[in-house]
Amino acid sequence: MHEIHWIKEDRVLYVAYQGHQSPDTLKDCLDDMALYLDTVRAPIVMIISWLEVTSSDRDVLRSQPGHRTYSHPMAARGVLVGFNPLEVMMNETTAMNTRGSKNTQYFPSMVEAMEYLEPMLV
8 A cells, every 4th residue: 555645736645654564555556646747747755654654575676677667857856764774785786777876765764754855745
């Protein structure tokens, strides 16, 4: 499961992964993220929460190499919350191999992520 909605229309998108994550649930969320990215005319920031994930299949964050969300031209930056060091490494490997550059920043809590995003929300 996942939840997606605008925090600031056409500027900051909130994405929350929820429950158990498998390659299929991860792909479903990435597909939905791409649909949002397809609707904007300027690159956006996505805040992506892993805080509500209860469990995940082994190497799930490496299960979608080449997914278009990772290299979408409207994905300016990913602000990722709640990933442990192993998950960060797996996500970075997939994103870097797909996009060819780093566009992610990691925070342990939503409070810290929102403080970072504050200038973009005004």
